[in-house]
Amino acid sequence: MSDRVPAFLEARRSIRAFLGKAVARDDLDAIVEAACIAPAPHHSRPWRFVVVDTDDAKDALATGMGAKWRADLLADGVDTARVDELVAASHRKLDRAPALVVGCLTWDGLDRYPDEPRRRAEWGMALLSLGAAVENLMLAAADRGLASCWVAAPIFCPAEARDALALPRDWLPHALVMVGYPDPAYVGRPRPPVPLDELRRFTT
Ligand SMILES: Cc1cc2nc3c(=O)[nH]c(=O)nc-3n(C[C@H](O)[C@H](O)[C@H](O)COP(=O)(O)O)c2cc1C
Numbered sequence: 001m002s003d004r005v006p007a008f009l010e011a012r013r014s015i016r017a018f019l020g021k022a023v024a025r026d027d028l029d030a031i032v033e034a035a036c037i038a039p040a041p042h043h044s045r046p047w048r049f050v051v052v053d054t055d056d057a058k059d060a061l062a063t064g065m066g067a068k069w070r071a072d073l074l075a076d077g078v079d080t081a082r083v084d085e086l087v088a089a090s091h092r093k094l095d096r097a098p099a100l101v102v103g104c105l106t107w108d109g110l111d112r113y114p115d116e117p118r119r120r121a122e123w124g125m126a127l128l129s130l131g132a133a134v135e136n137l138m139l140a141a142a143d144r145g146l147a148s149c150w151v152a153a154p155i156f157c158p159a160e161a162r163d164a165l166a167l168p169r170d171w172l173p174h175a176l177v178m179v180g181y182p183d184p185a186y187v188g189r190p191r192p193p194v195p196l197d198e199l200r201r202f203t204t
Contacts, residue, residue, distance in 0.1 A: 017183035017186035021180070025051070027144055034137055035140070044109030050104060052100040064157075100178055110126055147183075152175075
């Protein structure tokens, strides 16, 4: 990688296999605190974080999201045996992570507009801010020697994830990060070089 990328950014990778060791709640709090200093639209804090580190809660979340994924895959026409396999693998993945940090969005602090295009833009800003918060969280995890990996699932089933965790009605899960101590046997894909000339342009 280019030596122009700061080492602390380079150090974060998505790591999908963890040791069985629990993560102390103080460490989980510290990474959530880092998330909460992310930039957010007009001084709002439209995110809520739910730390899921008990077996029962992990199981409830995986079951709730899994039921929705199963229904979606079957509606797509995917073969039942394949659906069983995919949903079970996803459930196992979440169960095996020592902690899951679920990033939720709320309308609290956001501007309300009478029309749909601006409502969508406002929600989009909140989502961008949640992305920044999640990156902060993962960078803070890496800084503490913790492994993390973002899991997309809740954005496809916010209501099901919310209900599985018995969250307030206006806390809508949109992101999930698995957190734990890295399994040293895990080998991720090498990070591809950044083709800067394809990904950015300067104005003429
Ligand atoms: C919004 C988002 C959703 C993601 N969802 C998943 C996921 O569901 N499962 C997974 O294993 N990785 C997921 N990832 C991680 C990406 O695969 C990973 O960031 C990418 O491959 C680059 O690797 P790196 O994070 O190690 O640099 C997600 C990342 C983002 C930003």
